[in-house]
Amino acid sequence: MIITIDYMNRNDLDQILAIERSSFSNPWSKQTFEAEISGENKFAYYLVARCKDEVVGYLGAWFILSEVHITNIAVKPSHRRRGIAKKLINFLITQAKERGVTAVTLEVRVSNYPAQKLYRKLGFKEVGVRPKYYQDNNEDALIMWKVLTKKKD
Template sequence: MDIKIIPMDESCLDDVLDISRLSFAIPWTKNSFQNELRNNFATYVVAKVDERVIGYGGMWIIIDEGHITNIAVHPDYRGQGIGNTILNSMINICNEKCVKAMTLEVRISNIAAQNLYKKYGFIKEGVRHKYYEDNKEDAVIMWKRWV
């Protein structure tokens, strides 16, 4: 499978919205993504196969830290390394921008995602209690540091 990682733009939003709806209990709105695309701190990428968006990832980069906002892969493409490819591209972007650390929150029950992040050097450094609005689930705070 030939996966291309490119910057997200408005033309990707319908596919991204579908993936968000299929991936999250409280999906982001079109307006939320449009605001992110106009946000100077935000960097979003999409994974494409044959012009179809099959995954995306986003983060804010503020000074020398990157905060991952979300990574999602269409259910039809999960388990094929797409999340790895997206996360690796985001780490590469951070390296290019001299970012010294990346962070994220992930559901305490989402072991698959936690394992993906661990594979790339993220470690658990805390918990945000009752972080998720839909079910009050805790979030694990993970960090990857280069310093």
């Protein structure tokens, strides 16, 4: 299976929304994705993973000064455990290093063990908790953090 990483565009949004709705209890709307990729938000950076013409995953991030904040990542349920999320995050990290970014951060639900395992495998550490961060069920978020070094991580 050959996976390519590309920048997200409007034509991807229907496939992305299907993945989003099958992945999250409180999915983003089409309008939210449209706003993120419209170019109006100068911090926003959105990628898709493709298998031929099919969107099989995506990642969103905001580049803010010396940090990059992962806002959203999901992989199509039929394509999980094949290294697609790892590939998306490693692509982001390579780009971040080229831009002089020194750390990557994100929030993840305390109950989301698969995603936490992914992040820990990629070198993220827990650095704190945001209480009741998720509005749909008042769940806490773990704050995870990865320091980027110039050498290969």
